[in-house]
Amino acid sequence: MQRRRPAQILLIASLGASLLLTACSNSGGGDDSYNLRFNHVLAESEPFHQGFESWAQAVEERTDGGLTIEVYPSAQLGVEEDIIEQIQGGANIGQNTDAARLGQYVEEVAVVNAPYFVDNLDEVQALRESETMQGYLDELEEQGLKVISFNWVQTHRHFFTNQEINTPEDLNGLRIRTPGAPIWQESIRALGAEPVAMDFGEVYPGLQQGAIDGAELVYANIPASNLFEVADHATETSHILLVNFEVVSADWFNSLPEEYQEILIEEADRAGLETSEQMESAIAEIKEQLLAEGMIINEDPDLEAFRQAGEAAYEALGLTEARDQIWSEIGKG
Structure with missing residues (x-):
């Protein structure tokens, strides 16, 4: 029997190890780049959480387990801003976020x-056809942030307080919780209130202890976090239709096989639209529940006054031109 030289043995072993690593990578086994840990701040009872689970299940099924998504509710992986920084660094983490926070990059x-x-x-949906909007997404990707989908809409945001609100003047002096990004702050300031930056999980104790006078949220947030116990007035200003963005690392995304990339996007868009439609259709039932809990709902505030007041936010941040350009591209105006 011919004896192999040590160099031949080393070469064979090396090739074997390489083939094994390649097999593991392509199957998703043992390689974190084929697993996505997805973080969001909402409770498990929120519709978005079920939507993210639907996305994860569909991706796993269509890739035969080659790409899996683990969903972490209630910010279990950490604070949103910190997670986005980790995503920029190439971590296999995803985050449900908003344009306000992404605006800190573009x-x-x-x-x-x-x-x-x-x-x-x-x-x-029309925003997807906007060249200007696509340009912003390309800029984000250059900074390491790949937007998988922005088909996730949490319905309109309204004011939830402990007093009646009809006009922007009624918000004067009220401390209203909102996230800390500039567009959030300027939007709430423009609408008449004093913005207070606060994590979502602190809203209940903040209202309970009087640190804030109210919050601007979507209807689904209220029963999910029992906020009807600490706020008894809802004012349907509909001041922001909350579009959410699902973001992952651009480096991580580009490391996936092209087929997996397509599946990840397609299923995110599908689950997002389905969840958005479900949330919209559930509002009537949520309102009935809140009325039964004693909440007073103002369905007819002076919306024209609030719309006019909102213009100040665009002016304060120099976003009027960007808004007008996108509106022109999607046929809105």
């Missing part, structure tokens, strides 16, 4: 979070 994209920018799901 300023103009924050316009999506401004008052009365879009009014319905059809206009959100």
Whole structure:
């Protein structure tokens, strides 16, 4: 029997190890780049969480387990801003976020979070055809942030307080919780209130202890976090249609096989639209529940006054031109 030289043995072993690593990578086994840990701040009872689970299940099924998504509710992986920084660094982590936070990387994209920018799901869908919007997404990708989908819409945001609100003047002096990004702050300031930056999980104790006088949220947030126990007035200002962005690392995304990339996007868009439609259709039932809990709902505030007041947010952040350009591209105006 011919004896192999040590160099031949080393070469064979090396090739074997390489083939094994390749097999593991392509199957998703043992390689973190084929697993996505997805973080969001909402409770498990929120519709978005079920939507993210639907996305994960569909991706796993279509890739035969080659790409899996683990969903972490209630910010289990960490604070949103910190997670986005990790995503920039190439970590296999995803985050449900908004245009306000992404605006800290590409300023103009924050316009999506401004008052009365879009009014319905059809206009959100139309944003996909906007060249200007696509340019913002390309800029984000250059900074390491790949937007998988922005088909996730949490319905309109309204004011939840402990007093009646009809006009922007009624908000004067009220401390209203909102996220800390500039567009959030300027939007709430423009609408008449004093913005207070606070994590979502602190809203209940903040209202309970009087640190804030109210919050601006979507209807689904209220029963999910029992906020009807600490706020008894809802005012349907509909000041922001909350478009959410699902973001992953551009480096991680580009490391996936092209087929997996397509599946990840397609299923995110599908689950997002389905979840958005479900949330819209559930509002009537949620309102009935809140009325039964004693909440007073103002369905007819002075919307024209709030719309006019909201203009100040665009002006304060220099976003009027960006808004007008996108509106022109999607046929809104």
